[in-house]
Amino acid sequence: MTERREGISRRRVLRGGGAAAVLGAAGCAPGSSGTPAASPADTGEVYERLGIRPVINGIGTVTVLGGSLMPPEVVDAMATAARHFVPLPELQVKAGERIAELLDVPAAMVSCGAASAMTCGTAAAITGGDEEKLRALPDTTGMRNEVIQQRAHRTGYQAQLLLTGARVVWVDTREELEAAINERTAMMFFLNFADPMGQIGRAEWIEVARARGVPTMNDAAADIPPPERLHTYVAEGFDMVAFSGGKGLRGPQATGLLLGRADLIEAARKAISPFGGIGRGMKVGKEEIAGLVAAVERYVSLDHEAERRELDARAERVRGVLSNVPGLSLGIFVPDIANHVPHVDIEWDEDDLDLTSRDASARLLEGDPPIAVQQRAEGQLRVSMWMLRPGEDEVVAERMRALFA
Numbered sequence: 001m002t003e004r005r006e007g008i009s010r011r012r013v014l015r016g017g018g019a020a021a022v023l024g025a026a027g028c029a030p031g032s033s034g035t036p037a038a039s040p041a042d043t044g045e046v047y048e049r050l051g052i053r054p055v056i057n058g059i060g061t062v063t064v065l066g067g068s069l070m071p072p073e074v075v076d077a078m079a080t081a082a083r084h085f086v087p088l089p090e091l092q093v094k095a096g097e098r099i100a101e102l103l104d105v106p107a108a109m110v111s112c113g114a115a116s117a118m119t120c121g122t123a124a125a126i127t128g129g130d131e132e133k134l135r136a137l138p139d140t141t142g143m144r145n146e147v148i149q150q151r152a153h154r155t156g157y158q159a160q161l162l163l164t165g166a167r168v169v170w171v172d173t174r175e176e177l178e179a180a181i182n183e184r185t186a187m188m189f190f191l192n193f194a195d196p197m198g199q200i201g202r203a204e205w206i207e208v209a210r211a212r213g214v215p216t217m218n219d220a221a222a223d224i225p226p227p228e229r230l231h232t233y234v235a236e237g238f239d240m241v242a243f244s245g246g247k248g249l250r251g252p253q254a255t256g257l258l259l260g261r262a263d264l265i266e267a268a269r270k271a272i273s274p275f276g277g278i279g280r281g282m283k284v285g286k287e288e289i290a291g292l293v294a295a296v297e298r299y300v301s302l303d304h305e306a307e308r309r310e311l312d313a314r315a316e317r318v319r320g321v322l323s324n325v326p327g328l329s330l331g332i333f334v335p336d337i338a339n340h341v342p343h344v345d346i347e348w349d350e351d352d353l354d355l356t357s358r359d360a361s362a363r364l365l366e367g368d369p370p371i372a373v374q375q376r377a378e379g380q381l382r383v384s385m386w387m388l389r390p391g392e393d394e395v396v397a398e399r400m401r402a403l404f405a
Contacts, residue, residue, distance in 0.1 A: 055370040056392050060339050060384035061222060065372060067246035067253040068387060073298055074251055074291045081290035088274045088286060095289045096265065099257065099296050105234045107265035109258050110245070110289045111272060112282035114221035117242035117258035118160040120268040120279050122147065124240075125187035125215045126164055129267030137271075137278040138165030144186040148177060148214075152198035153191035157219060161189060164278055173199055174208065181212045190238070192220040193338040206237040215239040215264060221256070222338040224248035227304055234260050240268070245288075251295030252288040308341075314385040314393040315342040321397035322346065325404045327353050333382070341386040343374075346400070350379045353404065357381055363403060371396055 044054035061068045070078075092109060099108040111117035126143050127133035133143055147166045149158065158168055166186065171177045177188075177200060188209045195202055202218070209216045217240040223229050225248055233241045238260060245255030258268055272279035319330050322344075329347040334340060350356050361375040373396075374382040383396060 053370050055365070055372045056389075056396060057387040058371055058373040058383040058396055060341070060343075060374075060386050061244075061247035063246075063253070065387075067244070068248075068250045069389070070252065070291065070295070071250055071298060074294045077294035078252065078287040078291040081287045084286075086286055089269075091286055091289055092269055092272075092284075095293050096269070098293055100259070102296050102300050103230045103259065105231060105259045107260065107262040109265050109269045109272075110284050110292050111242075111256040111258050111268075112254055112284050112288075113246070114219065114242045114244040114256040115157065115160045116272065116279065116282040116284075117240075117256040117268075118157065118217065118219055119163050119282065120271040121217050121240040121242065121258050121264065122161045122164045122166055122187060122189075123271040123278050124264045124267035125217070126166060127267065127271075129263070129270055131270060134271055134275075135277050138163065140165040144184050146180075146182075146184045147187045147189050148180050148185060149189045149191075150194075150198040150200060153189075153194040155191060155194070157191065158189070171200075174204060177205075177208055178212075181208075181214060185212075185214050188214050188216045190216065190218045192218050192223055192233070195337065202233075202236060202238075209239075210237060215261075217242065222247050223340075224299075225304060225308070225340050227299065227302075230257075230259070240264055245292045245295065249292070249295045249299050251292040255284060255288045255292045257292070311342045311385045314388060315344050317393050318344045318383065318385070318397040318400075321394075321401050322404070325401055328404055339384065339386070341384065343385065344383045346381045346383070346404075348379045348404070355404070360403060364399060367399060369395070371399060 047054055055065065057065050059065060095110055096108045099110070100106065109117075109120075111120055123134060123137055125147075126140060126145055127137070145166050146169050147161050148169045148171060151170045151172055154170070161168060169180050171180050188205065190202065190205050192202075206216060216238050218233050218238040219242050220229065220233055221242060221244040224243065230243065240258055240260040243249070243257040243259070245251040245257055246253035258265060271277060273281070273283040315332050319332065322328055322330055327348050331345040333343045333345050335343075348355070357375050357378060357380055360381060361373055364371040364373055374384070376382050383400075385393060388396065
C-alpha cells in the first residue's frame with residue numbers, strides 16, 4: 001500500500017473566547033488536547049452491570065459507539081446546569097449568541113444532533129418561520145416544499161429532510177439544477193463529504209443558489225478538524241450549515257449545531273422543542289445546551305497543531321509495532337473532508353494468512369478488552385487514532401501484532 005501523508009497548515013481563524021463554561025462550570029486548560037485518560041475509578045462498571053463491556057474505539061467518532069468522550073469541562077457544565085431551572089427558549093437564544101460569537105458566524109442554534117439541525121433548517125426554509133405554517137408540517141399544502149439535491153449526494157440522511165413534508169428533486173448537472181429551480185423550490189441541500197463525488201462543487205452550488213435567491217444548507221456533520229471549517233462554510237456563502245456536537249467538538253452526543261443566516265436560524269429555533277410541531281421530539285435539555293457551549297469554548301482554545309502531532313505519533317507507534325509482521329502492508333491515511341485525522345490502514349492477502357478481515361475484526365472485538373476497528377474490504381482493516389485514550393494505541397498495536405503473527 002502506498003503511504004499517504006497530509007501536512008495541513010492550520011490557520012487559526014477561530015477566535016478564542018473565555019474558557020469558562022456556561023452556567024458556572026469549570027474552565028478548560030488553554031492548549032489542552034487529546035482524548036482524556038480514564039481516571040483510576042473509571043472501570044466502566046455502569047455498563048458492566050448491564051452486561052456490556054466498554055470497548056476501545058479504533059473507528060472514530062461514530063454514533064454507533066457513542067460518538068466521542070466528553071472532556072471534564074463539558075461534563076462539569078452539564079452537571080452544573082442540572083442543578084438549576086432556566087427558561088429553555090431564552091437559554092437557546094443566549095447559547096446561540098455565545099456560540100456564534102466564538103465561531104464568528106451570524107447566528108447559531110443548538111439542535112438534537114446534526115440530523116435534527118437538518119430537519120429544523122429545512123422547516124425554516126419551507127416556512128420562513130411562519131408559526132402557522134410550522135404547526136402544519138409535515139403538511140406543506142400551499143408552501144414551497146421542494147429541496148434540490150445531487151444524486152451523487154444521496155444517502156440515508158435525506159430522511160431528515162422528508163420529515164418536514166419536503167419533496168427531494170434529484171439533479172446531476174448544472175443544467176439540470178438550473179431547470180429544477182422554480183416557485184416551489186424551498187432549499188438546495190449539499191452533503192459536504194460527497195463533494196468530490198458530484199458534478200457541482202460547493203462554489204458552483206452557492207453561485208447558482210445566490211443568483212436564483214434559493215437558501216442553501218450544507219450537511220458538514222463530521223467535518224472538523226480542521227477547526228476553521230466551523231466558520232468557512234458559512235463564509236463561503238452557505239445559508240445554513242449543520243455540524244454534529246458530539247463528534248469533533250467532543251460535546252454531548254445528542255447535540256448538534258445549525259450555523260448561518262440569522263433569519264433562518266431564528267426560524268429553525270421555532271421548529272424545535274420546547275415548541276410543538278415537527279421538532280417536538282428533538283428535545284435538547286438545558287444540560288446538553290450548557291455542555292455544547294462548554295465544548296465550543298474548549299475547542300476554540302485548543303492547540304490543534306499539538307493534538308495533530310499526538311495523533312500522528314500514535315499512528316507511527318501502531319505502524320512501528322506492526323511493521324515487522326510478515327504479510328502486512330501498512331499505510332497512514334487522512335481523509336480529505338470528514339474525519340480529517342490519521343488512520344492506520346492494514347492490508348494482507350487473506351489466503352496467505354488464512355485470516356479474513358471479518359474474522360480479524362470479530363476477534364479484536366471478542367478479546368479483552370474489546371477493540372472496535374473498521375472492516376473495509378477483503379484483507380483490509382482501518383484503525384482511527386482519534387478516539388483512542390492515552391496508551392490505548394499501544395494496546396491496539398500489540399493485540400493486532402499477536403493476531404496477525
